[in-house]
Amino acid sequence: MTTSSTNIDYSAPYARPVREGNWFQRSEAWLDERGKGAWIAAMVLGFIFVWPIGLALLAYMIWSKRMFTGNCASKRSRHTSMRAAMRPSGNTAFDAYKADTLRRLEDEQHNFEEFLKRLREAKDKAEFDEFMEERAARTVNEDDAEDAPSDK
DSSP states (O other), rough: OOOOOOOTTSSSTOOOOOOSHHHHHHHHHHHHHHHHHHHHHHHHHHHHHHHHHHHHHHHHHHTTOOSSOSHHHHHHHHHHHHHHHSOOOHHHHHHHHHHHHHHHHHHHHHHEEEEEEEHHHHHHHHHHHHHHHHHHHHHHHHHHHHOOOOOO
């Protein structure tokens, strides 16, 4: 009886590399791949099912600074990319085009913010006018009710 050999393509996209390390390192890497939400979900589930595990995960997240990182890194990279965008490229025609485009976008942003400000002011004025009309109508109705003869 012969066995058939199977050709396995280990470079295929569905082939997953074998991770080194113990179960703790593998689970830590697995949670890191999924982000802070996975860590928080694991901690909450730990508190629900076995509270010391949830407490241990919370302590580990605080100790390893996983609890307090995340958004700051993305903000930091955004600022560095803006600095890189402002540096001259060495091509004067492109730099002039870039400066003109950035100036135009800043003007459009300023105009849009002014438009939103006027829109908010108009909405506030309309709401205030409606309030004053309701108040005036209520005052007139109350005065009419006071002036009505009573049946004593």
